[in-house]
Amino acid sequence: MENLLETYGEGPVLLAVGALVGLLFGAAAQHSRFCLRAATVEVADATPGPRLSIWFISFAAAVFSVQFAIAMGWLRVSDARQLANVGSLSGAIIGGLMFGAGMILARGCASRLLVLSATGNLRAIVTGLVLTIVAQASLTGILAPSREALSSMWQVPGGEARDMLNLLGLGAGAAATIGAVALVAAVWFARRSHVRLSHMIAAALVGFAVALGWIGTYWVAQSSFEVVPITSVTFTGPSTDTLMGLVAARDMPMGFGVGLVLGVFAGAGFTALLTGEWKLQRFGADTPMELYLIGAALMGFGSMLAGGCAVGAGMSGGAIFALTAWVAVLCMWLGAMATRRLMQTTALRRTA
Template identity: 60%
Template sequence: MLEAIIDQLGDSTVMMLVGLVIGLVFGAAAQHSRFCLRAAIVETAGRKLGAKLALWLLAFSAAVMFVQAAIFFEYLDVSDARQLSATGSMSGAIVGGLMFGIGMILARGCASRLLVLSATGNLRAMVTGLILTLVAQASLRGFMAPVRETVGGLWLVDGGEARNLLHVFSLGHGLAALISLAVLGFAIWLAKQKSVRLTHGIGAVLVGFAVSLGWVLTYQVAQVSFEPISVQSVSFTGPSTDTLMALVNEREIVFTFGLGLVPGVFLGSGLMALATGEFEIQRFGPETKMERYFLGAFLMGFGSMLAGGCAVGAGVTGGAVFAITAWVAIFSMWMGGLLTQWLVDRSSMA
């Protein structure tokens, strides 16, 4: 069936449609569940295990469990995915992760959260997200690319087994799925203890499921396509820059997974906000200083390109396939975010 669809529509169109479907699911689920790494970090900085942390753990552990189960049952093979096969940067994961974590606190949201909030009428998130995207593009191919390449080249790790955390610790995919299932069980228990709404919890799990579905569907397309197809899943910084450049710099748009993903997330979040009565225009004000958001956007834009992705792209999507650089990046994001929130709390009490 998939081969027939590809023959009729073409590889690029099918990949764009796959991205659109994944984006719709992710956007709607992320908006309804309030899935947000920054919110989880702020809560944890207050020395408590609360609802926001439970929601993040639900999404993260669900993504890992579904992906590892799919690999175990041979529905997925991620050995050729760039997160594992290409040379990775440990220095980039550390420095970029720290920068992203700091910026995420200052801008009150990561790259994915800013995109989701933009669709709900939050103009602060929309402007901040655009600046993040422009900085990311400048870091990837513009005047900041040499700095990124220099920092990223300080500590490299070879692709293949050296970059696969499961191989480093001699763990199988089945065991990884069981461990993540146990973490998911803890997250469900914590969500119940903190009176998380059932629909919010389901939404968080669907966020993780969307990540795994992206991996599986792109792999299935790659298996039957005559053209080389990259096995990939949800990420935001790179696809957002590609989408922006395609819209403003190309006369003819080439369909890609990311070109379907970003509009899909925006549409899914917007439709969910309208359906639940949560659409509301929000602007900058005295309590939401523009310079703080812009500084955060700059740090996240450069940091995400250095770390190999955002809190979802590097953290959840890369973490689900146990890329060592992804786990280092998400740990660094947590550390940068916790330290920044501690400083923000301390300055507010002074």
């Protein structure tokens, strides 16, 4: 790693690491149909099955592999922003609820929209662009004061106060064991739901990609003379960086996030072409554009408020047991299920 950094520098190496993680995540997510929104729909409809089991496998695999790496001494996450920085429980709650509602309206979370964009889904491309623009406005633009006001309502200090394992008195070994048991249970549930073996393997690879992101950036940070933040798979922030780099700079910024976005797009697109699943999909009468745009706006603001998207907070943050990440993903589930039930009730009233 030292030789690579001396030869190419931190930016290109992080870009390559992000691209490799993205290729794995994109290909695995496309093949397994990994999607938090689909899992919440099954639970809201009281029909738990394949989609829920896929998400469950991915989440358990992420927890197990990340905590196993920590227990083996391959990774240390105490400096990760999800643990070290001041967090916001109010942001996690409000942002999580907004993001959950948004992904139901837009029929996909930030990661799913990126994967679908690579398969020719024009709805996902438009929705993803709106999500990214709103996220940037929430980070540094006109919506930033509102985000900061909501985030400041209930804050939690960084360090031990944000570390759920510390609060529970558990170590990485115990957490890895819990993750392994959860993974076995998830596989059992997937078999009961008649999920194909290749889909189960791909779902596990989605979770392992999260661990690979943490380990890869940690190794770069350990070998670099510069300050390199350790991070893993997340999409809202990297998508805004990639878009701003395309429209506001002559050169694409080098970094893990940009490599991740490009890698996911390439991995998902190649997998779709290889399996014959690539096709153009447009807005139609049964896919009203206004709902997608409202959902995109809710997810863009909600993800910046919650500290990450369904993968960034829900899996990358959840796998290191960051308190605000677990609160955020719980609220994403609640917001999504409530919105799904509300939409079903409204639809029934219209047809009555």
